Amino acid sequence: MYRYDSIDQRMIDERVAQYRGQIERNLAGTLSDDELRPLRLQNGLYIQRHGPMLRIAIPYGQLAATQLRKLAEVSRRYDRSVGHFTTRQNMQLNWPKLEETPEILAELATVEMHAIQTSGNCIRNVTTDHFAGIAPDELTDPRPYCEVLRQCSTFHPEFAFLPRKFKIAVSAAKEDRAVIRAHDVGLEVVRNESGEFGVKVFVGGGLGRTPVIGKLIREFLPRRHLLSYLDAILRVYNRHGRRDNLYKARIKILVNALGIEEFARQVEEEWSYSKDGPTTLPDDEFDRIAAHFAPPAYAALPAEDTTFAARLKDDKPFAAWARRSVHAHRVAGYAALTLSLKAPGVAPGDISAEQMEVVADLAERFSFGELRVTHEQNVVLPDVKQSDLYEVWQIARASGLATPNIGLLTDMICCPGGDLCALANARSVPVADAVQKKFDDLDYLYDIGELSLNISGCMNSCGHHHVANIGILGVDKNGEEWYQITVGGRQGKDATIGKVIGPSFTAEEVPQVIEALVAVYLEQRSDSERFIDTFQRIGLPPFKTRAYAGRDKAAAESSETDAFTKAPHA
Amino acid sequence: MPKLIKNAQIVDDPRSVVKLAEDESAGTIALPGTPALLPLAVWLARRDEIIKSGVPHGVWLDANEGPEAIAGDLDHLAVIGVNFPKFTDGRSYSTARLLRERYRFKGEIRAVGDVLQDQLYFMKRCGIDAYALREDKDFAAALASLDDFSESYQAAADQPQPLFRRRSV
Numbered sequence: 108m109y110r111y112d113s114i115d116q117r118m119i120d121e122r123v124a125q126y127r128g129q130i131e132r133n134l135a136g137t138l139s140d141d142e143l144r145p146l147r148l149q150n151g152l153y154i155q156r157h158g159p160m161l162r163i164a165i166p167y168g169q170l171a172a173t174q175l176r177k178l179a180e181v182s183r184r185y186d187r188s189v190g191h192f193t194t195r196q197n198m199q200l201n202w203p204k205l206e207e208t209p210e211i212l213a214e215l216a217t218v219e220m221h222a223i224q225t226s227g228n229c230i231r232n233v234t235t236d237h238f239a240g241i242a243p244d245e246l247t248d249p250r251p252y253c254e255v256l257r258q259c260s261t262f263h264p265e266f267a268f269l270p271r272k273f274k275i276a277v278s279a280a281k282e283d284r285a286v287i288r289a290h291d292v293g294l295e296v297v298r299n300e301s302g303e304f305g306v307k308v309f310v311g312g313g314l315g316r317t318p319v320i321g322k323l324i325r326e327f328l329p330r331r332h333l334l335s336y337l338d339a340i341l342r343v344y345n346r347h348g349r350r351d352n353l354y355k356a357r358i359k360i361l362v363n364a365l366g367i368e369e370f371a372r373q374v375e376e377e378w379s380y381s382k383d384g385p386t387t388l389p390d391d392e393f394d395r396i397a398a399h400f401a402p403p404a405y406a407a408l409p410a411e412d413t414t415f416a417a418r419l420k421d422d423k424p425f426a427a428w429a430r431r432s433v434h435a436h437r438v439a440g441y442a443a444l445t446l447s448l449k450a451p452g453v454a455p456g457d458i459s460a461e462q463m464e465v466v467a468d469l470a471e472r473f474s475f476g477e478l479r480v481t482h483e484q485n486v487v488l489p490d491v492k493q494s495d496l497y498e499v500w501q502i503a504r505a506s507g508l509a510t511p512n513i514g515l516l517t518d519m520i521c522c523p524g525g526d527l528c529a530l531a532n533a534r535s536v537p538v539a540d541a542v543q544k545k546f547d548d549l550d551y552l553y554d555i556g557e558l559s560l561n562i563s564g565c566m567n568s569c570g571h572h573h574v575a576n577i578g579i580l581g582v583d584k585n586g587e588e589w590y591q592i593t594v595g596g597r598q599g600k601d602a603t604i605g606k607v608i609g610p611s612f613t614a615e616e617v618p619q620v621i622e623a624l625v626a627v628y629l630e631q632r633s634d635s636e637r638f639i640d641t642f643q644r645i646g647l648p649p650f651k652t653r654a655y656a657g658r659d660k661a662a663a664e665s666s667e668t669d670a671f672t673k674a675p676h677a
Numbered sequence: 678m679p680k681l682i683k684n685a686q687i688v689d690d691p692r693s694v695v696k697l698a699e700d701e702s703a704g705t706i707a708l709p710g711t712p713a714l715l716p717l718a719v720w721l722a723r724r725d726e727i728i729k730s731g732v733p734h735g736v737w738l739d740a741n742e743g744p745e746a747i748a749g750d751l752d753h754l755a756v757i758g759v760n761f762p763k764f765t766d767g768r769s770y771s772t773a774r775l776l777r778e779r780y781r782f783k784g785e786i787r788a789v790g791d792v793l794q795d796q797l798y799f800m801k802r803c804g805i806d807a808y809a810l811r812e813d814k815d816f817a818a819a820l821a822s823l824d825d826f827s828e829s830y831q832a833a834a835d836q837p838q839p840l841f842r843r844r845s846v
Contacts, residue, residue, distance in 0.1 A: 266767065
């Protein structure tokens with residue numbers, strides 16, 4: 108993975124000093140709370156319902172064992188010995204003290220970590236495929252692209268105060284595991300006919316209040332032009348994006364208002380001035396960065412390990428776990444595996460300090476000291492020998508990290524919700540917990556098969572509910588928590604926004620409604636259809652009818668308020 | 678007299694920023710006899726008159742105005758102000774870079790409006806070289822903040838070569 112040189116390190120250290128000064132001035136009363144706010148946000152610090160929350164950057168989800176160990180230590184010393192992985196592959200600490208945050212950042216800087224631009228109206232932490240560099244369906248490793256973007260976006264002087272936040276995701280595989288079309292800019296690494304590397308550029312995607320799938324702006328952008336073209340997009344957005352209304356300030360609104368053709372024309376015009384200028388990325392610089400991501404020293408192994416195969420045959424619980432958690436690897440004899448942070452009774456994405464240390468140990472013993480955070484809020488050990496899988500499983504299981512539910516209904520994406528977040532309309536973790544309980548029978552869960560269920564506590568959609576097969580959105584109605592349900596969303600190259608099935612439900616109703624939706628699928632599916640396939644074949648009505656069976660009266664009563672929450676603000 | 682950060686110093690600054698009141702119009706407002714920063718509308722309405730007056734006025738651009746309208750007039754302007762109506766409004770960073778990098782403006786670019794310490798480093802990188810810091814703020818601390826960072830990744834007005842073109846040297 109990328110290691111800092113002395114210049115990278117110096118900039119991070121200088122940032123800690125700058126931030127320390129800002130907090131001191133705030134506490135001394137010479138920097139007002141309003142003036143501090145955007146500054147602390149660009150250092151990941153929110154002021155939440157119960158106090159501050161610190162969002163620590165994990166650039167493109169890539170984490171070293173030593174860094175995770177430091178996170179464990181920091182969470183013990185400055186927090187409540189627990190961290191929360193987010194859908195942007197970052198980690199949040201929910202209970203730090205404001206005055207201690209400079210110390211936390213100083214600690215993190217010792218392991219090349221920071222909280223830069225994890226919030227605020229700036230270019231955010233770049234995200235990518237959690238199987239980057241090891242996926243068999245990959246064209247090339249997307250991480251050098253991400254690191255190039257990390258550097259060019261860090262303290263970008265022109266784009267630190269954009270109209271709104273700006274998120275970039277990169278994918279380089281057949282399957283898009285980074286949801287690139289739900290980002291302000293989505294980049295798919297491709298090659299043209301002559302074999303040259305470049306990117307396919309999507310712009311104007313995003314979830315939130317107005318979910319939009321990103322539009323294609325450029326079919327092939329040669330790699331050397333990546334930064335100048337991105338600067339052009341950002342400049343058009345910085346100058347012309349709306350600043351009068353927070354809810355209409357994302358680039359998607361500008362792209363929709365101008366139309367993609369006119370937006371593209373303006374970008375091209377802007378780009379014509381900077382194209383081939385100093386920001387053009389030389390091959391040797393790309394290669395310098397790519398060298399940091401050179402494959403580790405893999406052993407030469409047979410494609411199929413016989414002991415692994417035997418274990419699968421003999422040990423049913425192991426086989427059940429492996430079926431969900433072990434993923435194909437491009438190198439013979441190796442596998443990637445997902446450690447589930449979706450155990451029953453635990454908030455999705457939460458990891459205790461003890462678990463962090465176990466995972467760090469596992470990474471060091473079995474996976475070249477590296478691991479990945481997924482946008483589904485789990486952790487991946489990327490390079491494990493098949494022959495080690497059984498031992499890894501035993502250790503992970505003993506620490507509650509081997510729930511065999513990856514990709515299944517209970518592998519929910521879920522935001523922290525109203526228990527912690529100041530923005531949320533409703534709690535999300537208790538709903539996740541209730542759904543977990545309803546679907547605690549593993550055989551039932553396996554029978555249902557692949558199904559994504561995501562929960563967001565408000566319109567900001569941190570839980571990605573729009574692109575889930577079943578999405579749950581917390582809404583506020585006269586001070587009460589209600590939950591709107593969408594069906595048919597999906598991630599990947601065919602990313603689709605789910606459809607609202609109708610008036611919202613109470614928290615108590617949600618698990619039954621999910622069960623009803625699942626029942627329709629189980630009755631109607633043919634052969635190998637997944638939930639999403641059946642939905643696409645039979646459409647919304649059967650699901651809707653079943654979800655509201657016996658609820659006609661309640662539905663009629665609540666439909667009025669729902670019209671508001673459903674209406675997309677264009 | 679108001680103060681200004683310029684050339685790494687805190688200096689007195691006699692140049693006023695003229696704003697049009699609601700009952701004033703660009704065509705009829707009295708032009709100051711001493712150098713000032715005039716609104717773009719005044720410059721556009723009375724360009725020749727201002728040049729003929731011999732007073733070295735400048736123009737200030739609001740965040741939504743951009744440099745295009747004065748791109749042909751730069752030789753007549755000693756100072757261009759770029760306004761930050763709120764410090765969180767980032768449009769004038771683009772304006773400043775365009776003035777320096779596209780239109781090759783060599784005179785003073787002055788940040789006016791809600792100008793605060795923690796943005797000066799970004800302003801400097803975008804080609805702003807004079808800072809009319811908000812009057813209630815600590816000028817000495819702000820001056821020091823121009824050097825918050827000793828290095829940066831991107832090319833910008835203050836450094837035409839991105840770090841990756843300098844790193845290997």
